[in-house]
Structures are given as structure tokens and as C-alpha cells.
Amino acid sequence: MVSSMDEKVVAVIMVGGPTKGTRFRPLSLNIPKPLFPIAGQPMVHHPISACKRIPNLAQIYLVGFYEEREFALYVSAISNELKVPVRYLREDKPHGSAGGLYHFRNLIMEDDPSHIFLLNCDVCCSFPLPEMLEAHRKYGGIGTLLVIKVSPESASQFGELVADPVTNELLHYTEKPETFVSDRINCGVYVFTPDIFTAIRDVSSQTKDTGKSATLRRVSSVEALQPATRNSTDFVRLDQDILSPLAGKKQLYTYETMDFWEQIKSPGMSLRCSELYLSQFRLTSPQVLASGDGTKSAIVTGDVFIHPSAKVHPTAKIGPNVSISANARVGPGVRLISCIILDDVEIMENAVVTNAIVGWKSSIGRWSRAEGVYNSKLGVTILGDSVAVEDEVVVTSSIVLPNKTLNVSVQDEIIL
Amino acid sequence: MKALILVGGFGTRLRPLTLSLPKPLVDFANKPMILHQIEALKAVGVDEVVLTVNYQAEVMLNFLKDVEAKLEIKITCSRETEPMGTAGPLALARDKLVDGSGEPFFVLNSDVISEYPFKEMIEFHKAHGGEASIMVTKVDEPSKYGVVVMEETTGKVEKFVEKPKLYVGNKINAGIYLLNPSVVDKIELRPTSIEKETFPKIAAAQGLYAMVLPGFWMDIGQPRDYITGLRLYLDSLRKKCPAKLTTGPDIVGNVLVDETAKIGEGCLIGPDVAIGPGCVVESGVRLSRCTVMPGARIKKHACVSSSIIGWHSTVGQWARIENMTILGEDVHVRDEIYSNGGVVLPHKEIKSNILMPGIVM
Numbered sequence: 001m002v003s004s005m006d007e008k009v010v011a012v013i014m015v016g017g018p019t020k021g022t023r024f025r026p027l028s029l030n031i032p033k034p035l036f037p038i039a040g041q042p043m044v045h046h047p048i049s050a051c052k053r054i055p056n057l058a059q060i061y062l063v064g065f066y067e068e069r070e071f072a073l074y075v076s077a078i079s080n081e082l083k084v085p086v087r088y089l090r091e092d093k094p095h096g097s098a099g100g101l102y103h104f105r106n107l108i109m110e111d112d113p114s115h116i117f118l119l120n121c122d123v124c125c126s127f128p129l130p131e132m133l134e135a136h137r138k139y140g141g142i143g144t145l146l147v148i149k150v151s152p153e154s155a156s157q158f159g160e161l162v163a164d165p166v167t168n169e170l171l172h173y174t175e176k177p178e179t180f181v182s183d184r185i186n187c188g189v190y191v192f193t194p195d196i197f198t199a200i201r202d203v204s205s206q207t208k209d210t211g212k213s214a215t216l217r218r219v220s221s222v223e224a225l226q227p228a229t230r231n232s233t234d235f236v237r238l239d240q241d242i243l244s245p246l247a248g249k250k251q252l253y254t255y256e257t258m259d260f261w262e263q264i265k266s267p268g269m270s271l272r273c274s275e276l277y278l279s280q281f282r283l284t285s286p287q288v289l290a291s292g293d294g295t296k297s298a299i300v301t302g303d304v305f306i307h308p309s310a311k312v313h314p315t316a317k318i319g320p321n322v323s324i325s326a327n328a329r330v331g332p333g334v335r336l337i338s339c340i341i342l343d344d345v346e347i348m349e350n351a352v353v354t355n356a357i358v359g360w361k362s363s364i365g366r367w368s369r370a371e372g373v374y375n376s377k378l379g380v381t382i383l384g385d386s387v388a389v390e391d392e393v394v395v396t397s398s399i400v401l402p403n404k405t406l407n408v409s410v411q412d413e414i415i416l
Numbered sequence: 417m418k419a420l421i422l423v424g425g426f427g428t429r430l431r432p433l434t435l436s437l438p439k440p441l442v443d444f445a446n447k448p449m450i451l452h453q454i455e456a457l458k459a460v461g462v463d464e465v466v467l468t469v470n471y472q473a474e475v476m477l478n479f480l481k482d483v484e485a486k487l488e489i490k491i492t493c494s495r496e497t498e499p500m501g502t503a504g505p506l507a508l509a510r511d512k513l514v515d516g517s518g519e520p521f522f523v524l525n526s527d528v529i530s531e532y533p534f535k536e537m538i539e540f541h542k543a544h545g546g547e548a549s550i551m552v553t554k555v556d557e558p559s560k561y562g563v564v565v566m567e568e569t570t571g572k573v574e575k576f577v578e579k580p581k582l583y584v585g586n587k588i589n590a591g592i593y594l595l596n597p598s599v600v601d602k603i604e605l606r607p608t609s610i611e612k613e614t615f616p617k618i619a620a621a622q623g624l625y626a627m628v629l630p631g632f633w634m635d636i637g638q639p640r641d642y643i644t645g646l647r648l649y650l651d652s653l654r655k656k657c658p659a660k661l662t663t664g665p666d667i668v669g670n671v672l673v674d675e676t677a678k679i680g681e682g683c684l685i686g687p688d689v690a691i692g693p694g695c696v697v698e699s700g701v702r703l704s705r706c707t708v709m710p711g712a713r714i715k716k717h718a719c720v721s722s723s724i725i726g727w728h729s730t731v732g733q734w735a736r737i738e739n740m741t742i743l744g745e746d747v748h749v750r751d752e753i754y755s756n757g758g759v760v761l762p763h764k765e766i767k768s769n770i771l772m773p774g775i776v777m
Binding site: 018019022025026029399401402403404414416 | 425426428431432435746759761763764774775777
């Protein structure tokens with residue numbers, strides 16, 4: 001029996017690129033979405049630190065379309081901090097979610113890994129990766145998918161699948177079906193053996209031989225690309241081209257998570273996911289969270305992250321579900337509920353921020369109020385970078401682009 | 417002779433266009449906005465232009481290197497580390513403006529387009545001998561602006577009244593000044609307003625004179641005024657230099673088409689249309705009162721009016737785009753789509769109708 005001590009594992013995290021994901025504007029106007037802070041850490045940090053728990057992890061690759069320089073600083077900092085090699089690989093052109101993995105197969109196989117994890121950066125979950133690996137080894141297939149049960153109404157937004165309740169084999173898979181198939185969905189987290197590369201190669205050579213393009217489906221927004229590339233032979237999508245055809249052939253298996261799962265597609269979701277990760281910190285690393293009772297430091301209620309360099313006045317009340325980033329200043333009598341306060345923000349006396357994201361270097365005036373309403377047309381309030389909200393102004397369910405000054409109250413508006 | 421162009425900040429009113437380029441480099445009538453001003457200044461003998469900026473100075477300087485070479489004029493940037501208002505930038509750029517020659521220098525607001533009658537302004541300035549000259553323009557609704565109260569015959573300025581509630585006059589500050597170097601001594605190096613602090617001082621000393629701007633005037637800092645401004649500009653071009661306008665069987669009214677643009681058959685273009693370099697207008701297209709930025713493509717049978725189509729965007733076949741629709745850079749409107757006043761940020765695809773004016777992010 002091969003000792004699992006010798007078996008190395010490589011993780012690949014798909015991070016996307018700048019012209020996709022316009023749903024994350026205006027926050028993505030200033031920063032690549034994977035680097036946007038969720039619960040005090042860049043979005044991609046959460047899957048990366050989950051990977052660290054995998055035994056014998058040799059390397060983490062981030063794969064995407066952003067310019068190398070956008071990730072250069074982050075990648076070297078995180079490699080140092082977590083003591084695991086992280087490297088950013090830029091795709092030269094769209095290859096599809098499986099094609100991208102295949103494109104870098106030589107690099108991925110350099111460490112001769114026995115298993116390869118594939119994760120999507122904008123997935124928010126508990127990433128039970130060591131447990132998935134255990135289960136995958138027992139199943140003995142070429143891949144195992146993380147799956148979760150959702151409400152039947154919401155299932156059609158995702159890839160729906162059917163699994164054998166005894167063997168956990170993936171029996172059927174279909175992406176965003178119009179009619180109800182199943183309430184189990186694909187979480188976007190996978191573990192494969194190197195045989196996956198053979199499977200991908202077979203799909204693209206099949207396309208070459210028959211000259212037929214891969215199954216015509218409605219493409220997900222993540223894969224909306226120019227028509228020209230959809231027909232090229234090295235464009236292979238994981239869902240439609242690999243998972244669907246291989247289902248029911250004793251090659252693919254499922255591992256169900258009972259924890260939380262969300263996709264971070266919009267700024268409003270980043271607030272919700274921040275809440276989920278903060279409550280996870282409460283269980284796994286409570287020392288990261290802030291506490292206080294109003295005597296020496298501000299009153300903290302619920303799960304709150306405050307960066308060590310941020311200054312919060314003792315008369316402020318913070319929480320639940322608040323993240324305050326580096327060098328932010330929170331003045332006397334301020335109330336923060338369910339919000340993300342980014343670097344260098346200044347919040348002045350007696351202001352209130354709730355259900356909002358306040359962008360880098362913005363300022364919130366005295367007695368002013370930034371408030372979001374989840375189910376309204378625009379949802380949570382988002383202030384881009386360097387936005388100034390003047391004293392006593394109320395901003396409700398609005399989105400304000402960078403470098404604006406608000407001197408009158410607004411509601412349900414986008415301010416360009 | 418020197419000139420200062422107040423460029424200032426972020427150009428947020430002209431978003432989404434200014435999300436792709438700093439405002440002075442946004443094309444107007446097929447030429448970057450600031451180039452209209454620089455060319456007019458060069459024509460009266462200005463040899464150095466100072467741009468006061470607090471945003472994206474590098475992008476501008478890069479672009480302007482070519483202009484420097486082609487026009488043989490020196491262009492420099494004076495960087496504001498904080499917004500300096502309308503007078504502060506002059507104090508900031510003192511070293512560049514005050515060269516000991518005693519010659520007056522021009523100051524222009526970068527958003528303003530007009531016929532730039534700089535030669536007449538120089539003569540006016542010499543004639544009255546005062547310290548400062550400003551251009552004023554007549555408007556219909558003076559109380560929206562700062563009104564300049566002046567003696568009709570001499571043009572001597574008595575005072576400025578900001579947004580007057582009762583009628584005091586119908587001439588407003590057009591944002592074009594010709595100043596003696598001594599004016600800079602009167603401006604402290606801090607955020608200052610030229611209308612509220614500097615000019616009133618000079619007017620009290622009987623040194624400020626106003627000249628009524630001949631021809632058109634427009635502040636094109638926002639989309640609605642940009643479109644009106646194009647109409648005024650093309651009108652003026654028809655009077656001064658009609659050869660520059662495009663003519664042809666498919667053209668009606670004042671139309672400017674860059675020589676590298678292609679227009680198909682059976683189109684009807686105009687009035688008041690500007691089509692930029694590298695644009696493609698396919699057959700059967702109707703364009704009126706609109707600007708098509710460089711590299712954009714309008715597909716067959718489409719109809720565009722009162723709108724701005726951003727760089728490298730496409731308008732699909734049979735699409736109808738109207739009522740102040742502004743497409744940012746690289747926006748693609750699918751075939752048969754209707755947009756009624758959609759304001760679309762860069763790098764988007766429009767797959768469904770925009771029935772009411774609104775922002776698409």
C-alpha cells in the first residue's frame with residue numbers, strides 16, 4: 001500500500017479576470033474581485049488557507065486572466081505568511097474551466113501530485129478539503145465533487161446533480177436546468193486524480209475529430225465569452241463537457257457538506273459571506289475576533305473583525321457582523337452594524353453605518369447614516385473609494401462611484 | 417506667451433466616459449477636448465501651456481507628448497496634491513507663469529468650448545490697460561450661474577453675483593481669462609475661488625474688464641451639454657470652415673466624419689453627428705445628434721439619436737438607441753435591442769431592452 005505520506009497534493013484556485021464579473025462593480029473598479037476583503041482577509045485568502053489544511057500540500061496555483069502585476073504583491077506576501085508556495089498563472093486566452101486546468105497541466109504535475117484540488121475563488125464555504133480527500137481515496141474514482149442541498153427554488157441557478165445515496169457516485173449532472181432535477185448542487189470545489197487530464201484531452205480531441213462543438217448549452221455568466229473561442233478545440237468546460245458525460249460511469253463521486261455555502265457574485269453577497277466567515281472564526285480561531293465592553297475599548301457585540309492598526313473610539317458600538325480594515329478611524333458614538341469598512345476610512349462622531357460597504361479612504365460625516373436594505377432594488381449601500389458623505393446626510397440603498405461627495409440625502413440611486 | 421488650463425479632478429459628471437480616459441482626453445468633434453483649446457492657443461502665439469491636474473497626470477502627459485511634437489508647443493503639468501479651487505492652481509504654477517517678461521497669460525477652464533477669440537481678447541486687454549480681462553457670455557437663465565455685473569460700454573466689471581434671485585444681468589463668467597502676472601501675487605497658495613476672492617479684489621481696484629464672447633459657448637462637462645455643444649460647434653464650423661464638414665447624398669445638416677471612418681450604403685446621417693477615426697457605420701443606418709467615438713461599429717439598419725457611443729462599442733442590427741443613451745468603452749448592444757436613456761459602464765453586453773433611463777453597471 002502506498003503510504004499517503006509520499007503522496008503530494010496540488011491545489012488550483014480559479015480566480016477569473018477583469019472583464020468578467022461586472023456584477024461586482026463598483027468595488028471591482030478599484031481592485032480585482034479575488035482581492036476584495038471578506039471578514040478582514042482578501043476573498044482568495046479563505047480558500048488558500050483552507051488548502052493549507054490538506055496534508056502534504058506541495059503547491060497552490062491561482063489561475064486567471066488578471067495582469068500578473070495585480071497579484072504579484074499578494075502572492076509573495078501570502079506565500080511568506082502561510083509558508084506554502086503560492087503562484088499566479090495567467091491564462092493567455094479563454095480555455096474554459098477545465099481547459100484552463102489542462103493548459104497548465106505540466107506545471108501542476110511537476111510535483112508529481114497524486115491528487116489535484118480545483119476550487120473557485122468566489123465560493124464561500126467551510127472547505128472540508130481533508131475530509132473530501134479521505135472520501136475520494138475511498139471511492140477510488142477520478143474525481144469527487146463537493147455538493148450541498150439547497151432549496152428547490154434556488155437550485156436552478158446552479159449545476160444540479162443526482163448522487164447514489166449508498167455509494168455516493170455521481171449519477172447525473174446538468175447545468176442550470178429549466179425544470180427541476182434535484183436539490184443537490186455543485187459547490188465548485190473538486191478533487192481529482194491526474195486521470196482528469198486524460199479525460200479533458202479526450203473531450204477536446206473528440207471535438208477535433210468529429211468537428212462538432214461541445215454540447216450547446218446556455219453558458220453560465222462565468223463562461224460568457226466571445227463566440228469565436230467557444231468553438232476552438234482547446235476550450236473545455238468542466239460542467240458540460242466533463243461532469244455531465246462522465247456521470248453514471250463510476251468515475252465521479254460526491255461529498256456532501258452540511259455547512260454553509262454561498263457564491264460571492266455581488267457586493268451584497270460579500271457582506272453576507274463576511275458574516276459567515278466571521279462566525280466560522282468564532283469556532284476555529286476566536287482570537288482573531290474583537291471584543292470589548294466600552295471601558296478601555298469599544299463595545300463589541302457579535303462577530304467583529306478589527307484590524308490591529310484601526311482606531312475605534314471606546315464610546316462606539318460595533319457589531320454584529322462588522323469588518324474594519326487597516327488604518328480606519330471610527331469616532332465617538334458611532335454605531336456600526338453588518339458592514340465592511342475598508343482601509344483608511346474615517347467615520348465621524350455619532351454616525352451610523354448598517355448593511356453597507358464603505359470604500360477605501362471614504363469619509364462618513366457626523367450624524368450621517370449609510371444604510372442598505374437587502375431586498376430593495378439596489379440592496380446594500382456601497383460607497384466606492386474616496387467618497388465623502390457630509391454631515392447629517394442619509395444614503396439609503398444606493399451605490400456611489402469613487403471620488404464623489406454627497407451633500408444631500410439619496411435613496412435607491414446610483415451616483416456615477 | 418503662456419497659458420494655464422484648469423483641468424482639475426475626476427470628471428465624474430462625464431462618467432461613464434471618464435472611467436476610460438481623463439476628461440480632457442475624451443473626444444469632442446473627433447478631437448480630444450483639450451486639443452481644441454491647445455490648437456487655438458497655439459494659433460495666437462502661445463508657446464507654453466501648463467495643465468493643472470490632480471488626477472491621472474501621467475496618462476495625460478503621455479498623450480500630450482505627441483501633441484507637443486506635432487504642434488511645436490511646450491506642455492507641462494502642475495500637480496495639485498489637494499483640490500486648489502479655481503484660483504489656487506495659478507499660485508501653484510507661479511514659477512511657470514511669471515517669467516519676468518510682464519506678458520499676460522491666458523487661463524482656460526478645460527470644460528469650455530467656444531470659438532476661442534483669443535486674438536480679439538489680446539487686443540481688448542491691451543486697449544483697456546487693466547490688470548485682468550474675462551470673457552462673459554449671455555445666457556437665458558442667469559440665476560443658474562455666477563452673473564458678472566459690468567458697464568455696458570467699457571466692459572468694466574462692477575461685481576460678481578452668485579446665483580442671483582432677482583435679475584441683475586444676463587452675462588455669466590465664460591471661464592476664459594487673460595491676466596497680467598501681477599494677478600498671481602494676489603492669490604494665496606491655498607484652495608481659493610477666483611470668482612469669490614481674486615476677481616472681486618481686482619474689480620474693486622477698477623482693474624477687471626469683461627468682453628462679451630462672440631459666437632457660441634458651452635460647458636461640455638456633462639453628457640446633455642456635450643450633445644448640445646456638438647450642435648453649436650458644428651454650426652460654427654459651417655460658418656467658418658464649411659469645407660471641414662462632410663457632404664454627400666446620405667448626409668443631412670452638419671456632420672463631421674473622420675477620413676478613416678467607413679459609411680455603408682443607404683444610410684441617413686445627420687444633423688449634428690460626429691463619427692470618429694476607425695468607426696464603421698454599416699448600411700441602412702440612421703444617425704442624428706450623436707457622437708460615435710473612435711473604433712465603434714454601428715451595425716445594419718440601426719437607429720441612433722441624441723446619444724454617445726463609446727470607444728470600440730458596437731450597436732447591433734436594428735437596435736434603437738436614443739434619448740441620452742451613453743455607452744461607455746467596449747459596450748456591445750445586441751441586435752434589435754432598444755435603449756431609452758441607458759447609461760452603460762464600460763465592458764458590458766446589453767442583452768435586454770432598457771425601457772427607462774437608468775444606469776447599467
